[in-house]
Amino acid sequence: MVKAKINNVDVEVPEGTSILWAARKANFTIPTLCSHPDLVPGGQCGVCVVEIEGIPGLKRACMTPLGEGWKVHTHTARLMEIRRQLVELILSYHDTDCLTCIKNNNCELQTLAATLGINTVEWHNLEERLPIDRSSVAIVRDPNKCILCGRCTQVCSNMQTVNALAVNHRGYSTVITAAFDTGLGNSVCINCGQCVVHCPVGALYENSHIEKVWDAIHDPDKFVVVQEAPAVRVMLGEEFGMEPGTLVTGKMYAALRRIGFDSVLDTNFSADLTIMEEGTELVSRLKTGKGLPLITSCSPGWIKFMETFFHDMIPHMSTAKSPQQMFGTLAKTYFAEQRGIAPEKIVSVSIMPCTAKKFECQRPEMRASGFQDVDFVLTTREIGRMLREAGIDLNEMPDEKADSLLGEYTGAATIFGTTGGVMEAALRSAYFLVTGRELESIDIAPVRGLKGIKEAEIDIDGLKVKVAVAHSGGQARRLMEKVQDQLRSEGKSEYHFIEVMACPGGCVGGGGQSWGSNMAKRARRGESLYAEDRSLRYRRSHENPSIKVLYEKFLGKPNSEKSHKLLHTHYYKRSTVDGNIIAEQ
């Protein structure tokens, strides 16, 4: 432990604690712009400078561990003036059109300027406006808003190991772009959106589908169906001031009905369906011993990551589509048929914690219904905006239920929203499919939680099934490198089944979730999903009555020919230069 004084207040913190955190313990908030709890401090912005008695110069609080006996001052007249000047300089090259900015009221720079009491900017704005990068179907980058804090590049290179974004050029010309300045849409970007949720300002945001969805809702000839991902129901509340992790399933259905969706259904239904298809695939691979380990395919960020950096793993990928895409296909086939609606009139909208889903729905192979299966994808942030536009406060909504056919779900589906959830759901059903009995303990604790790569071993009638779970691109890379090594040297991997999600914490930490996420909030959202799982009558996908009806009436059985045609997909090899498809496998 280290003892010191911060603004004459005694503090005692573990050795290595930065002055920034130590000051919070003494109830002083040192303003920062670039530091973020998920990231290693880099000291780019310099706003957190402090004075230490006996040490010349200023020190950056985020990067300086508190020393024994130090006397630190965080808000002297000199420091306050320096901070003000620093932020004024940032504002001098920042596009300060706040009212029309996507981050209005959520911007860390806006808040900081207000906190520091900046009333005027004494420097002229000399920068010419740079073109906005709209090359990506998922993510927009506005360099005029960028303050070069480096959070996005750190997330992209260290956390995700994608390396799409980097600092390019120099001096006044410094910009953060993809290689060759070709735009994110022509880069290795996996569309995960972690750069978006970590950006302190409005320089990165999703390619919005809001207008198109309003148009569809207001068009009397269209029948607009909506599905919501599991992780949205524990996030949307935060958009309306609720505690992190508040479960708002019923209120969400009610709100969506009130803004005019013609049928409110649920992605959780197709999550159960994914388990039926993927679980059956797992069982058949376990029986034949071929194509192991089987790797999950729900996360579209992970899919593009794998196609770009690990395309030799394609034979190991589950061919089952993600729940979003299964739902899309069924909405325009089974649902249309049962409800007697012409599929061309159906507009299929999904609400996702994810920016990569916008890319996934536009992949050319995702047209099994004969139409684009999912027409529009809204992030949690976007649906929050739409509800506010429509004058709806989620807090005031009653609890309603989803519509039938594609609305019923089990506890296994709802935990898809957090890391380890797909694995747990698949094992619950795979055990039944192999043994004909149910797992003794339905909760599979070792695959839960937010620790790095998680491993577990499940005994399925004598066969020890070893599984692994990774969340975030960086962990996926480490795990895949290990599997590659094992496959090369021993011809087989120690693992039978692997779940990968591209975002830290899984979908609860997705790139489409509300601004201002951190590990603690992600954990609470995950816990909330497990609580919903415990509260549900059915907790195994194969028990879902609507799924049974779907197979009876429409698909036959899991992995049937019809299932394969509608619910399974294939993958491509992609270039590590521009992320484009090289050759079909």
Place this chain on the structure above:
Amino acid sequence: MVNENQCNCEQAQEEELYDKLQEIIKEHKGKPKELIMALHKAQNLFGYLPHKVQEMVAEGLNVSLSEVYGVITFYNFFSTVPQGRNDVKVCLGTACYVRGGQMLLKKAEKELGIKAGETTEDRRYSLGIVRCIGACGLAPAMLINDDVYGRVKTTKMIEIIKKYE
């Protein structure tokens, strides 16, 4: 300029260059810390760093392409466009700037039809900026290859440039 009688030796030469590049990459294979060294050698070989060279260096040294591009665009020394046979550099150091260096640059850009940092289509000239060449007494100064020209007038400038084939 397309010349019907032109041989295709330039293409053949380029293939040879890529063979040599492979050797350079082999030397630094899997060593991300030697990136600048490898890029330096590659540029000496090609005269500039085309996209394909950047991609090959990135893969060979196990560095991401975006990092390679970041390094290249940071250092003035590296160029991503082919260099001309003659390197025209206008000085924009303080003294030259005050004495009209900016006017010289504008004139050169207009006459050659390119911007600073670019090369003419016939690859006769590359145009660039330098920050002080130590000839402040002769401001505004200009550098063509290794020749220094002082007290350059915008009216005379193009005559000087034209001397270089």
